[in-house]
Each structure stands twice: as C-alpha cells, then as structure tokens.
Amino acid sequence: MQIRATNPEDKEQRREAILDAAEQQWLAQPERITNVAEIAAAAGVAKGTVYLYFRSKEELFLAIHERHVTEFFNRVAQRALQDTPMVMGDMFAIKRQFLLDTPIFLPLATQCHGMMEKHIPLEVGYAFEERTYARLNTTVTALQRHFPLINQALMLQSYALILGLWQLLRPTPLKELMKERSLICACTNDYLLMLENALTALWRGALTPENP
Structure with missing residues (x-):
C-alpha cells in the first residue's frame, strides 16, 4: 500500500519523482506524449496521486x-x-x-x-x-x-x-x-x-x- 506524503520535503520529493518519470517516458518515446497512467506506473505511484500534484x-x-x-x-x-x-x-x-x-x-x-x-x-x-x-x-x-x-x-x-x-x-x-x-x-x-x-x-x- 502506498504511503501518502504528508510533510513538505516528502511531497517535493514525490513531485520531482513524478516529473522525472514523465521526462524519462518522453525520452523513451519522443514521438508521443505519455498518458498519466503510464507516468504514474513509471513513478511507482497511483494514478490518483499524480492528480494530487498536477x-x-x-x-x-x-x-x-x-x-x-x-x-x-x-x-x-x-x-x-x-x-x-x-x-x-x-x-x-x-x-x-x-x-x-x-x-x-x-x-x-x-x-x-x-x-x-x-x-x-x-x-x-x-x-x-x-x-x-x-x-x-x-x-x-x-x-x-x-x-x-x-x-x-x-x-x-x-x-x-x-x-x-x-x-x-x-x-x-x-x-x-x-x-x-x-x-x-x-x-x-x-x-x-x-x-x-x-x-x-x-x-x-x-x-x-x-x-x-
């Protein structure tokens, strides 16, 4: 079960992890923009977690x-x-x-x-x-x-x-x-x-x- 980030430092780290995952997904497939589900999977978080940040x-x-x-x-x-x-x-x-x-x-x-x-x-x-x-x-x-x-x-x-x-x-x-x-x-x-x-x-x- 994923633990929700609560303090500002943990939230910032999770936000950066999501951005890192999205960037790596694009680098791997530059011909298309990755969807949120794929980004969430790459970042190791639930899709709903991505929407907490973006x-x-x-x-x-x-x-x-x-x-x-x-x-x-x-x-x-x-x-x-x-x-x-x-x-x-x-x-x-x-x-x-x-x-x-x-x-x-x-x-x-x-x-x-x-x-x-x-x-x-x-x-x-x-x-x-x-x-x-x-x-x-x-x-x-x-x-x-x-x-x-x-x-x-x-x-x-x-x-x-x-x-x-x-x-x-x-x-x-x-x-x-x-x-x-x-x-x-x-x-x-x-x-x-x-x-x-x-x-x-x-x-x-x-x-x-x-x-x-």
Missing part, C-alpha cells in the same frame, strides 16, 4: 518545462556571478551544453506554448509566466556585470530565435522529402552551428555601443 497532463509537462527553464537560468547566473570576465562565447557555450544535456527542451517548449493557449487555465499560465519573468530579470541583472547593455528584450529575442530556428530545421519526413527533391538545401541541418551564428549576430548588434 491537475492535468498538460500542467505536469508545463512543470517539466519550468524545471528546464530554471536550470538554464541557474547555469547562466552561476557563471555570471563569477569574477572572471564573461564574453559572448561563454554564454553560447552554456546554451549549447544545456541543449545537449536536455534533449527534450526544444520539443517540450514548443508543445507547452501550444498547451498554454488551449489547455492550461489562464491563471496557471500567468503564474508560470510570472515566475519565469522573475527568473529572467534576476539573470539579466547578473549578466549586466559583464554585458552592461543586455536587457530583457535581448534575452526574449534570443529565446524566440532558439525555438524558431529549431522548428525550421528539425528533422521531419516532410523536410527529408524537401531535401531529396532539392526544395531546400541539404546542408541546412546543423542546428547548433546555425543557432550560434545567428545569436552571435544578434548579440553583437545589440551589445555594440553606437558610434556618437
């Missing part, structure tokens, strides 16, 4: 996405708070490693944006965005020690570029057919390289002081 499957996956976003901001802030001067290459290296370490970040981020428009209650979506923007502002403040001209807008533009370029280049049967018939160049498949080039251009334009 009101829907969509809110569960939004929580995974928030965990990813928090991890990225933490990595950036940790580096930015060091005394060693930080350059654009350091920022891009953090981004590259994060994307390599978190393979479901891009597809999940894309899914979550759609879910928040259709399946996530407005107040839940707002609370997520409020927490995210608070972390974003904290990270921007840390980065301003090294990049005085950086601001929230540049970080949002960078995020839009990260998602938009991935959606444009991600492998799909349609894109393979387009390459096969030479509708698009077969060489345009190095996402990380193209992303770094695009971000470099964006950051240089935004962070280079204008000549008087």
Whole structure:
C-alpha cells in the first residue's frame, strides 16, 4: 500500500519523482506524449496521486518545462556571478551544453506554448509566466556585470530565435522529402552551428555601443 506524503520535503520529493518519470517516458518515446497512467506506473505511484500534484497532463509537462527553464537560468547566473570576465562565447557555450544535456527542451517548449493557449487555465499560465519573468530579470541583472547593455528584450529575442530556428530545421519526413527533391538545401541541418551564428549576430548588434 502506498504511503501518502504528508510533510513538505516528502511531497517535493514525490513531485520531482513524478516529473522525472514523465521526462524519462518522453525520452523513451519522443514521438508521443505519455498518458498519466503510464507516468504514474513509471513513478511507482497511483494514478490518483499524480492528480494530487498536477491537475492535468498538460500542467505536469508545463512543470517539466519550468524545471528546464530554471536550470538554464541557474547555469547562466552561476557563471555570471563569477569574477572572471564573461564574453559572448561563454554564454553560447552554456546554451549549447544545456541543449545537449536536455534533449527534450526544444520539443517540450514548443508543445507547452501550444498547451498554454488551449489547455492550461489562464491563471496557471500567468503564474508560470510570472515566475519565469522573475527568473529572467534576476539573470539579466547578473549578466549586466559583464554585458552592461543586455536587457530583457535581448534575452526574449534570443529565446524566440532558439525555438524558431529549431522548428525550421528539425528533422521531419516532410523536410527529408524537401531535401531529396532539392526544395531546400541539404546542408541546412546543423542546428547548433546555425543557432550560434545567428545569436552571435544578434548579440553583437545589440551589445555594440553606437558610434556618437
């Protein structure tokens, strides 16, 4: 018989275990979003227990996405708070490693944006965005020690570029057919390289002081 978590530490551990299970399920079957029963079984809890922590499957996956976003901001802030001067290459290296370490970040981020428009209650979506923007502002403040001209807008533009370029280049049967018939160049498949080039251009334009 499953023992119900009662104290805050046990509840947080169980919540994290559910998120871990859901993430592993997606990694094992990236072509589909796992249902709640499968997540519960993988986490070793009853299906009803999952609903004690998350009101829907969509809110569960939004929580995974928030965990990813928090991890990225933490990595950036940790580096930015060091005394060693930080350059654009350091920022891009953090981004590259994060994307390599978190393979479901891009597809999940894309899914979550759609879910928040259709399946996530407005107040839940707002609370997520409020927490995210608070972390974003904290990270921007840390980065301003090294990049005085950086601001929230540049970080949002960078995020839009990260998602938009991935959606444009991600492998799909349609894109393979387009390459096969030479509708698009077969060489345009190095996402990380193209992303770094695009971000470099964006950051240089935004962070280079204008000549008087």
